[in-house]
Amino acid sequence: MEILATFFNVGLVVATIRTTTPILLVALGGSFTTKAGIFNIGLEGQMLIAAFFAVIGSIWTGSSFGGLLIGVAAALAFALVYAVLVVSFRANEVVVGLALNILAGGMTISLMKAIFGTRGSVVGRGIVGLPKVQLPGARDILGPSYAQLISGYTPLVYVAFLSVPLLVLFYARTRLGLYLRVVGEKPEAAETLGISIARVRYIASLLCGLFAGLAGAHMSLGYITMFTENMSSGRGFMAVAILIFSAGDPLKVLLGCLLFGFADAFSLRLQILNFPSYLILAVPYAVALLALFALSWRTRPKLIRETLETMRNALAEKPQDSGGKLPADNRP
């Protein structure tokens, strides 16, 4: 029992929220491009460049908010290049995405060298991290151990989770959201109604850049307060995977991210049981794979159920058949 308590506790939930947030932010960004029919594999790079510039910005402006803005601006610049190449110049979106990832990696390191004279990490040096938001009253109502469930995170954690319902509303009820969906689903329809496909895709790319930028800034100013080479560490790719199987629906994106975040947080806990770390580290990916397979398994044609249903229908409809001229009784 005690063992179980060290695995399943409030801390696990809090850890899940923490591990989920960056992936959720970047995946929500990707939801715009996914909905608009663009396969954006360059999320990783946008996130990385934003993480770097958020740190730079935070040092320059001396404020975390300034850092956030500059980080997002950097991601937007990448998103703009992406859109110009993919939308206007019809470049292959996968090639451009991967190349931008490479570019982000090279650029952050070169700039780090040029600006800080080191490679590796930028720590301290006047970086101002995002403040933690203590929700007033949370402690009184929930008590100290449960208060951490909802209070004490950096602002972007709240932004990430609150964005989910907002995006649901956005896709369902706003004009731009509708256009995004239409352009992704049936561009001919949009075109004949005078909706500019290029314009909508540009907007989608930029919105994607915005969220990827927030994700990057969260990595380097919120989750922790530093920049390291390649610190996005595959989270952008993970988001791509979640996006494809959620088709960009915000709720499904949230579910996918939570699943992955939970598997991640939980597997970290498993390590103290002395399993080989390499196998434990594969757990979140394996869980995501299994989830994918299980979901597809569920939607398979249910032969047995269908046959039963058919037979029931057949029997039920029998009396309405126009008389006995059909050979009716050779049914099993």
Next chain:
Amino acid sequence: MISSLLPRNLRRTLAGQLLALAIALALGAVVILMIDENPLRVFATLMRGAFGDSEKIAGTLLQTTPILICGVAACIGLRGGMFNVGIEGQLFLGGFAAAWVGFSFALPPVLHVLVAVAAAVAAGAAWVSVPAYFRVRFGANEVVSTILANYVAVLLTSYFTIFLFKRPGGWSETPPILPSAYLPELFSFSRLNIGLLIGLALAVATALFFRFTTTGYAVTMVGSAPKFADYGGINVRRAGFGVLLASGAVGGLAGGVETLGVHHRFMEGFAPGFGFDGLIAALLANGSPIGTIFTALFFGALRAGSLLLEVDTTASREIITVIQALIILAVSADLLLRRKGDRTGGRRWKF
């Protein structure tokens, strides 16, 4: 399908790519100027590093080999409408499997190589078989499953290497394979081995296969119009499964060629990124295996050249990465955009 080979299109494409290259080099020159280097000297060093003498040329071809084989793997998938992003993982498992055969069994020379290569191919195919099965049977998206499988593959081979087969006293690597399992080298002065010839033969064979065999035709149709192929009596599921399996097998082969031909053992994280390089090479070549030979060669030359660049100039590895990315970006864009009329952004690969 074939129209992309028409002379007029070819001319236009070539002109476009040259223009793209010029733009990329101009941008690269700006970057180089910013680090106080002389762009001409940098580009000359790059050329010298890639083609300076026979050793350098062999070095370029050595770099080309894995990109080419991975690129062919990607081409096979793309032709059959399957987007195999998991070449990276298949490469790792193939590499490990070949090494395992190489160090665990003592076999006569040629046979040993054959068995080890077969193990690599089988491992690659086996690794993709589960995603492939769920793809064709239940429609589980292969892009997602192969991306995820990559992470698992890399961690799994690390586990094998470090926990099960570590060379005593060594770093995170397996024991060396027996010399009987070495792929023959082509020249005395370089590690370049017959892996390159395997890659070239594979690319040509793949192109001919798709062009001239009935199975290749069937697979191409499944890739470009699955409903039509289904209607026409082609077994779409089997074709899709076969395509992914073949793609994975070639990905595994790439790993086998690397361990048997170059490293002669498997190390943790031995060849990161080749799968993605191959994918980019294949996409830039628009899924054509023959075109991939050239894009892979281009990438190989860039990589080989950049190794000298790092030593002979003050340009660092990251600057070179930046320039490479710029080149890829420029070349990927359809610069001589012709059809202004239809603005429907056509998507080449659907997910």
Next chain:
Amino acid sequence: MDIAVQLQGITKRFDAFTANDRIDLSVRRGEIHAIIGENGAGKTTLMNVLFGLLQPDEGTISVNGKPLVVTSPAVAIAEGLGMVHQHFKLVPSLTVADNIFLGMEIRKRGLIDRKAQIEQARTLSRKFGLNVDPAERVAGLSVGIEQRIEILKVLARNARIIILDEPTAVLTPQESRDLFATLRSFVEDGMTVIFISHHLEEVMAVSDTITVLRDGRVVATRGKSELSKRELVRMMVGRDVSFDRRPRSPGSGRAVLSVSDLWARDDRRLPALKAVNLSVSAGEIVGIAGVAGNGQTELAEVLSGLRPASHGSALLHGKELLEHSPAEIRARGLAHVPGDRLARGVDGNATLSANMLMGRQRKQPYSRRGLIDWRAVDRETKALMQRFDIRARGPRDLASSLSGGNIQKVVLAREFTAGGDFLLIDQPTRGVDIGAQEAIHSEIMRQRADDKAILLISTQLDELAALADRILVMFEGRIMGEIDGAAMDEESIGLMMAGIDPVAAAEVQ
């Protein structure tokens, strides 16, 4: 005279090919103006130019007397033009109302006002007598309804000039009649209608003025009263064409296909075929009549192995064909002309040769020991292009560059020469010009004379009347009854198509 649309010297080239060659066209306000012509004559191209989807290489456009450069559909819409396209442009996942108001959403405080849209869509559909449920999703609605939605889309934009590209190709006679009644009411309101059609009866019945295109040029523009159907045909095709019932000799009567108690589901998993029984003999054409969406497509798909049956049996030459793959069924003698030619019938991005090869890639002389002989394929394709009068530059053309009717001929050519002795033909002349229609009908009759068993699915009763030996009428997945092809009676077929058993109806009376 009040001219609504004036085109002058419109030329549109695709590479070296001229699809529209110096076309002049003027459409008066308040008239129904029909544009007819063979497949590939350039009708759709011309309308796309007018609507801003294509840019002309030469020529000028003026709308309502005002010269206009139509750079995009938005410009055309702003000038009061509306177009219903040959291939519908609806978004399946959206509701009817969302589709209608797409691009001109009704909003309240920045958010789309679903309720108001549904309300207005309902009002609109009532006002114009186009019955649709605005809250339903478009995915899964029948083509007839989809067309109504397309028209409502146009009306909601206050279009005064409406272009319809082959609006009746997918409709039943009843639906067509309704449509034309609607169009009539439009012109009475002072609107202008331009429509493209291959049905000369229709054209003669509803239009005021007719323009005939041929090879991208205008042959003539006349008032309807100045023309007879015969003259029209001559102008279009350059020869006489007959649509009388084809003479025939009795077939051998050997049963080829027999289906009993067949059940199946559609894509939405609802029952689409219910206890279907039928049989087809060699040398016989069995027609299936019915409003589109009553299970005909599912029947064809089940018989060709593309859709699983839930229950029942279908014997081809006495052997069960259900649960077999499309390839096996084909190997046993099925040839299938699918109803949805763009999705199933061809690969638009492949060459004509590659399209012709489908299904016979393992046969000599097309391939030998697994290797394809492309020269032989090209040669055969060229021969088929000649025999079936497929208008294209050569076997290496991409299928997507052909006009709709010519694409259909590619499918027919491939299937009719595949060597099967059971032909499953779904809507063979949908969107095909009359000259080609006649050729296709002759080809079907030739197949019949070759003692093939033919199951012909068509929504066009005149086609069935001309070809079928027996006609079965389908309604909601059931066979409502059977009628002798030679003695076809539109009235009782119409009743059965509406789901009323004529015998029962007679008894009630």
Next chain:
Amino acid sequence: KVHVAAISGYFAQGFGVSIVNGLNKAKDDFGIDLKLVDTGNRSLDYEEQFANLAKSGEYDLIFVMGWELVDALQKVSAQYPNQRFIFIDGVLDSKSMIYANFAEEQGSFIAGALAGMVEDLGPSFDKIGSGKAIGFVGGRDIPVIRNFLGGYEQGVKYAAPDVKVNAVFAGTFDDPAKGSELAQTLYGQGADIVYNVAGPTGEGVMQASAAADKYSLGVDIDMCSSAPGNVLASMLKRGDVAVYSIIKDEVQGKKVQPGARTFDLASGGVEVKLCDDVAAKLPQAIKDKLETLRQDVIAGKITIAKAK
């Protein structure tokens, strides 16, 4: 003028940073000519990179760091027998090379002893609970890191036998977020002190100690400033001292000869540096005990097994 090159894939990570610091210091002090080559992470490239450096014969000394380079290094060094290579962080078979060998297990032993004793103080010491557990976050699970862990565990066992060590690995050296998450997990499971041997990933551990208000131990370089008040000490692995002293010899005309040089507690190649803020609160007994242990290790009274 002395020409020096250094080649590695790890210049961005803790120990590599310290080497680069040493090289730069030597450059400033002695005006040597310095070339840094980053190998990246593709083993296919290593051999050409060595060859490109060695071929010109331009470099007097080539520093090499990273076990994955060993194969390529041995091959190229056999081809260029006159080229002096200095392998950092280990000893190889080859007799013609120079080795800088670090006893990280010794430093980790002291670090472990410190952590164990502090944990043993229990709740009487600020931020320490009653759980009797401490943690370890490694980068990847590779032999060098295992050597750190081994020394650490031996130190804990020696000084505080009933304190338990929970060791976890991040699987990567450059994901500080993951490091932070791992550390928070360890803290949540009752550990009060976590030793990070994870390069930039470890920075996340340091920051997590501040967030959880527990203790951490830094590695390779002085990390006291990463989380002031929460870092007990740093286990310094003085790559800078090693390269600086080797270059100094060379510059002063004492041509560096093949053979191994050991950098251990005795020579100051590894050391545990207490952070001033925390050290001020630490009981004197612990500080004394640490010094005794250090002397004992140097004197060989305590031997610490290297992990294999």
